[in-house]
Amino acid sequence: xxxxxxxxxxxxxxxxxxxxxxxxxLTRFYLDRIxxxxxxxxxxIRLTEEMALRMAGEADRRIRxxxxxxxxxxxxxxxxxxxxxxxxxxxxxxxxxxxRAPYDATVxxxxxxxxxxxxxxxxxxxxxxxxxxxNSSFQVTKNPWDLTRIPGGSSGGSAAAVxxxxxxxxxxxxxGGSIRQPASLCGAVGLKPTYGRVSRYGxxxxxxxLDQIGPITKNVTxxxxxxxxxxxxxxxxxxxxPQPVPDYTADLGREIRGLRIGIPGEYxxxxxxxxxxxxxxxxxxxxxxxxxxxxxxxxxHTRFAVATYYIICTAEASSNLARYxxxxxxxRVDGKDIIDMYKKTRSVGFGREVKRRIILGTYVLSSGYYDxxxxxxxxxRTLMRRDFxxxxxxxxxxxxxxxxxxxxxxxxxxxxxxxMYLSDIFTIPVNLAGLPALSLPCxxxxxxxxxxxxxxxxxxxxxxxxxxxxxFEAEKGxxxxxxxxx
Amino acid sequence: xxxxxxVVEYVAHLARLExxxxxxxLYTEQIDRILSHMDExxxxxxxxxxxxxxxxxxxxxxxxDTVDHNLEVGESLANAPEREAAFFKVPPIIETE
Numbered sequence: 001x002x003x004x005x006x007x008x009x010x011x012x013x014x015x016x017x018x019x020x021x022x023x024x025x026l027t028r029f030y031l032d033r034i035x036x037x038x039x040x041x042x043x044x045i046r047l048t049e050e051m052a053l054r055m056a057g058e059a060d061r062r063i064r065x066x067x068x069x070x071x072x073x074x075x076x077x078x079x080x081x082x083x084x085x086x087x088x089x090x091x092x093x094x095x096x097x098x099x100r101a102p103y104d105a106t107v108x109x110x111x112x113x114x115x116x117x118x119x120x121x122x123x124x125x126x127x128x129x130x131x132x133x134x135n136s137s138f139q140v141t142k143n144p145w146d147l148t149r150i151p152g153g154s155s156g157g158s159a160a161a162v163x164x165x166x167x168x169x170x171x172x173x174x175x176g177g178s179i180r181q182p183a184s185l186c187g188a189v190g191l192k193p194t195y196g197r198v199s200r201y202g203x204x205x206x207x208x209x210l211d212q213i214g215p216i217t218k219n220v221t222x223x224x225x226x227x228x229x230x231x232x233x234x235x236x237x238x239x240x241x242p243q244p245v246p247d248y249t250a251d252l253g254r255e256i257r258g259l260r261i262g263i264p265g266e267y268x269x270x271x272x273x274x275x276x277x278x279x280x281x282x283x284x285x286x287x288x289x290x291x292x293x294x295x296x297x298x299x300x301h302t303r304f305a306v307a308t309y310y311i312i313c314t315a316e317a318s319s320n321l322a323r324y325x326x327x328x329x330x331x332r333v334d335g336k337d338i339i340d341m342y343k344k345t346r347s348v349g350f351g352r353e354v355k356r357r358i359i360l361g362t363y364v365l366s367s368g369y370y371d372x373x374x375x376x377x378x379x380x381r382t383l384m385r386r387d388f389x390x391x392x393x394x395x396x397x398x399x400x401x402x403x404x405x406x407x408x409x410x411x412x413x414x415x416x417x418x419x420m421y422l423s424d425i426f427t428i429p430v431n432l433a434g435l436p437a438l439s440l441p442c443x444x445x446x447x448x449x450x451x452x453x454x455x456x457x458x459x460x461x462x463x464x465x466x467x468x469x470x471x472f473e474a475e476k477g478x479x480x481x482x483x484x485x486x
Numbered sequence: 487x488x489x490x491x492x493v494v495e496y497v498a499h500l501a502r503l504e505x506x507x508x509x510x511x512l513y514t515e516q517i518d519r520i521l522s523h524m525d526e527x528x529x530x531x532x533x534x535x536x537x538x539x540x541x542x543x544x545x546x547x548x549x550x551d552t553v554d555h556n557l558e559v560g561e562s563l564a565n566a567p568e569r570e571a572a573f574f575k576v577p578p579i580i581e582t583e
Contacts, residue, residue: 102561196542209539238547239540307524318501325502327574329565338579343504355503359494360517362501376527378537383530385538418520434542459542 023073027056043161047120072115077167080121083202092136095349105202123157152182159186177427180439184402184452195434196241199234207313224248257291262395266302279443311377318361406449489518
């Protein structure tokens with residue numbers, strides 16, 4: 001069964017269709033692996049074993065009947081921020097402990113319709129606020145390549161589980177880099193779709209103008225397949241785009257001769273790990289070998305990205321998290337009156353980073369400061385979008401690093417929030433502009449830690465990004481899983 | 487230092503948070519530093535620029551005002567910390583003498 005760890009979803013699906021394995025066997029295989037290895041990695045907050053086995057049995061029935069789809073029988077891990085009916089959905093926060101979602105998120109409905117298997121809930125930074133998964137109120141997830149290091153965040157559990165071979169694929173969410181950065185730090189492939197490409201109905205909201213759900217997988221083909229299933233317009237999400245979903249797997253393998261790749265000078269900065277820089281720069285030669293041309297571009301407002309983002313996302317978060325008040329669900333701490341109950345519940349229920357961002361967000365929206373901060377940030381956001389619009393007149397995709405460093409040690413950056421925020425510099429602009437972007441492994445540093453490459457595309461151009469990534473991945477032939485988990 | 491302890495305490499009250507004195511100290515210092523970083527935005531001339539609140543040009547997405555599927559009362563109350571009949575039960579809202 002172990003050789004399944006190196007197979008793509010499609011290859012496993014072929015084995016399922018030929019009845020060489022069953023989904024029940026596959027699911028038990030992953031549950032056993034979680035039992036054996038997740039004590040070390042701590043990627044799952046909680047398993048849903050009974051549900052998984054039931055879904056696997058269902059999947060096997062569908063396969064026998066010939067009514068199966070692209071993901072039927074495939075075991076997934078789910079970031080604990082996606083409402084799954086009847087399942088405890090906590091966003092790694094104490095304030096939502098014991099909250100059982102009364103409905104399925106649209107992406108979950110789509111996966112259900114396709115016959116997937118839900119193994120369990122994956123760890124994350126509380127309410128998706130963080131870049132290391134250290135802000136989880138439950139546990140710290142470890143990087144499978146070095147268990148003393150962080151897996152990245154906020155979808156750290158998702159990236160770690162996939163790369164430790166504890167699930168075939170996972171969903172994560174990305175507001176400022178939370179799919180791409182953990183993917184990069186764990187050697188996975190992670191895609192943040194165009195804002196509006198995937199429905200946010202049932203995604204617990206952090207920053208509504210920035211959040212997107214996306215796949216975290218072992219390879220590009222799997223990523224394309226998962227995106228194909230979860231993408232699409234949804235009448236339950238008025239920010240979802242009413243455009244048809246192409247088959248993202250159809251053109252993988254098609255050549256990229258003449259592809260113009262833009263390299264923004266502003267993304268190759270001081271303070272960036274020189275091995276990361278080297279790995280990204282040497283990737284350019286691979287793309288040239290595939291027939292692409294490289295040209296320098298400028299995204300002049302890049303240095304304002306972190307400030308802009310942390311004003312907008314905290315403002316939106318302060319509004320979105322106002323609903324956690326102890327009234328309707330989750331934790332309640334009693335008080336002498338309603339206000340007292342709100343304050344006590346929220347003060348006990350929320351962690352430090354969440355409270356910090358709520359205070360910051362409330363401040364920048366407050367009377368007298370709204371124009372100076374929130375409105376101003378919105379204007380700078382427009383300038384940043386224009387930077388990308390201009391750049392895409394000259395190039396088809398933009399290539400950058402994902403993170404200025406490889407995975408840092410657990411506890412290394414928890415003292416100073418600003419240092420942690422600044423590490424999101426390469427991923428944030430993409431969310432502000434609403435563009436699609438993929439993180440793809442491009443090498444390892446001298447400590448054997450993965451380095452990721454970011455490919456940014458025009459709105460709704462995921463197919464092109466995936467094509468370029470597919471060819472690069474084939475050319476590079478990098479080792480997939482760390483030896484300890486292979 | 488533009489962010490004072492008073493400001494942090496007031497904003498916390500607006501956000502319905504209750505902070506320990508040590509937390510007020512910590513947040514005051516951290517938030518002040520974060521806001522100083524954000525002051526960099528003032529160096530940009532944004533006169534006449536419309537803010538972006540939405541990444542893609544969708545406007546006025548409507549649907550007919552018809553009732554579709556929704557949660558049953560039981561489902562809606564299933565996670566309630568305290569309930570009575572078809573209601574969420576909470577401490578007093580209106581001040582009484």
